[in-house]
Amino acid sequence: METIEIKIQVPREILKNIPDISKYTYEKFVLGLYLDEEISTGKAARMLNMPQDKFLEFCGKNNIPYFRSTPEEIQTEIQIMVGL
Template sequence: MQKEARKTEVHSTHSVNIITVNLPLPTDLLSIMNIHQMSLPSKLKELIVLELFREGLLSTGKAAELLDMPRFAFITLLKQNNIDYFSESPAELSEQISQADALLKKELL
């Protein structure tokens, strides 16, 4: 059995480098994901961006930009995939709010 050649292409679009990867996948995986083969590239990109966000490697703004969607749409996508938008504890959020309030009061003076 001949191995399928793996091909990587680099394209430049709007000064952003794009890499195209040829990735052989079992058809069972498509069935499990319940998506059509034509939707696979965008779904894989979405899954990669979601995981990078989950790992704290992407902000919501950058993730939304990579998926070419508004930030609110990305936040909605997080909810649909049961990914927490806030990773801070309630105490950490309270502290951040207090710091923001202090900065606003300082600017108003």
């Protein structure tokens, strides 16, 4: 996969509790892409060099739900399944 380098500037004081800012920033970037539905769970897992099940655990640790359907969407799906 071809890569590019991105450079950002942030205030030093916000980094004092983050030991590896490059790793932290990359992980949050990948999670953001996943949340925005730009990439799949599989792609996100590959980008973070982890198995897909570990990525799902990682999402949970970062308060990102695997299932992002609304209650209405879930109800509609249930009604469709009951009608089968």
